[in-house]
Amino acid sequence: MAAEYWYCLRHQSVETEQVCPGSERMGPYATRQEAENALASAAERTEAWDNDPRWNDD
Structure with missing residues (x-):
């Protein structure tokens, strides 16, 4: 089994x-x-989702 x-x-x-x-x-x-980059990866995904033009909160 892989770690x-x-x-x-x-x-x-x-x-x-x-x-x-x-x-x-x-x-x-x-x-x-x-795993070491987990927080940075999560922040990048959040930023991408926040700037996704398909979602409009207006």
Whole structure:
């Protein structure tokens, strides 16, 4: 079985085991690097969605 990685919001670190509750983790990710970049990836997706012209909140 392939390893899975999570980004723990509480500890601000990558975890390989489900130590913290799911509500405090992002993932799973396939690689440690993906997990390390979890917050940046989420911010990029949020920015893209906020600027999507198909959605208009007016």
